[in-house]
Amino acid sequence: SAVISQKPSRDICQRGTSLTIQCQVDSQVTMMFWYRQQPGQSLTLIATANQGSEATYESGFVIDKFPISRPNLTFSTLTVSNMSPEDSSIYLCSVPGGGPWGTEAFFGQGTRLTVV
Amino acid sequence: GDSVTQMEGPVTLSEEAFLTINCTYTATGYPSLFWYVQYPGEGLQLLLKATKADDKGSNKGFEATYRKETTSFHLEKGSVQVSDSAVYFCALRGGGATNKLIFGTGTLLAVQP
Numbered sequence: 001s002a003v004i005s006q007k008p009s010r011d012i013c014q015r016g017t018s019l020t021i022q023c024q025v026d027s028q029v030t031m032m033f034w035y036r037q038q039p040g041q042s043l044t045l046i047a048t049a050n051q052g053s054e055a056t057y058e059s060g061f062v063i064d065k066f067p068i069s070r071p072n073l074t075f076s077t078l079t080v081s082n083m084s085p086e087d088s089s090i091y092l093c094s095v096p097g098g099g100p101w102g103t104e105a106f107f108g109q110g111t112r113l114t115v116v
Numbered sequence: 117g118d119s120v121t122q123m124e125g126p127v128t129l130s131e132e133a134f135l136t137i138n139c140t141y142t143a144t145g146y147p148s149l150f151w152y153v154q155y156p157g158e159g160l161q162l163l164l165k166a167t168k169a170d171d172k173g174s175n176k177g178f179e180a181t182y183r184k185e186t187t188s189f190h191l192e193k194g195s196v197q198v199s200d201s202a203v204y205f206c207a208l209r210g211g212g213a214t215n216k217l218i219f220g221t222g223t224l225l226a227v228q229p
Contacts, residue, residue, distance in 0.1 A: 004159075033216060042122075042205065042221040043160075092160070094217075104150060105217055109159035 002027055002095050006108035013083055013115050020079045021111045023093030028073035034066070037090040037110070046091075049076045083115045118143040118210045122220030125203075129196055129227050137191040137223045139180075139206035147208040149173075149182055149189040150217070154203040163191075163204070196227045 003026040013019050023032065034046040046066055047057045055068040069077045080087050093108040123138040141147065151163040151173070164173030169184035178193045189206060206220040 043217075043219040045216050045218075048216065104162040104165055106162075107160040 001097075002029065002106040004093055004095065004106055004108035006093050006111055008111055009109060010112040011114070013113065015084050015115055017083055018079055018081045019083065019113060020077050021091055021093075023076045023078070023108055025074045025095055029095040030073070031096055032070065032076045033094040033096075033105070034068065034076075034078045035092040035094060035107075037092060039088070043092065046078070080113065083113075085115045088113055088115045118147065118208060118218050120206050120208055120218055120220035122206045123223050124221070126224040126226055129225070131198055131227055131229050132195045133227075135191070135193040135196045135200075135225065137204055137206075137225070139189045139191065139220060141187050141189065141206075141208050143187075143208055143210050145210060147210045149180070150207040150209070151178070151180055151189070151191050152205040152207060152219075154205065154222075156202070160205065196225070198227045198229050201225055201227045 005024045007022045011019055032049045035043040036046050037043045045058050046061045047055045047068055049055045049068045049070040051070045051073050065081055067079045090110040090112050092110045094105045097104045119142045121140050148167045150165045152160045153163045154160050163178055164175040164180055166173040166182035169182055172179055172181045178191060180189050180191045182189055203222045203224050205222045207217045209217050
């Protein structure tokens with residue numbers, strides 16, 4: 001299993017500002033995923049972050065809004081830029097379990113963001 | 117594309133009642149199926165999984181069987197406890213190289229003493 005630490009756990013931010021969320025994993029992983037969980041809704045994948053390459057963004061998400069860094073195999077950051085109230089969500093970092101297809105993913109506890 | 121449809125909540129039960137949360141999926145190929153649970157104030161945790169048709173995943177008294185013929189993965193528990201109160205997410209991981217999970221909308225379960 002993997003232990004994932006996310007910071008901050010929650011924040012309240014002014015619209016128009018940016019927030020950077022950090023994700024630290026206790027083991028080296030190739031892939032890291034960033035998800036968004038909007039109020040009352042399911043988890044939606046924002047992007048996949050591979051070390052040493054540009055992040056791959058899902059439809060509806062762009063790098064200018066959600067820039068991601070992946071400087072090494074245990075760490076990643078997600079920035080929510082130029083925030084609006086619609087960005088109020090829980091943001092989660094995730095890594096896949098090792099082994100063949102079918103293994104589970106591990107999640108951080110999430111960052112609860114409120115934009116006012 | 118791949119998708120997961122999950123029973124809407126909230127589901128409110130009395131302690132020791134029988135629980136079923138329905139989950140159906142649409143996917144090409146042979147996905148792996150998961151149930152995740154999110155207890156109040158905590159992160160998502162894997163509850164159980166099944167990687168091929170007719171597999172039954174089980175954990176903590178919860179069970180789900182991978183039914184390819186009905187494209188379903190319903191979660192069941194024979195006797196729920198107050199401590200089972202949480203949000204339950206059905207998810208799939210399709211084939212291919214992306215290794216990403218697709219989640220259902222989540223079902224809030226509230227168990228009353």
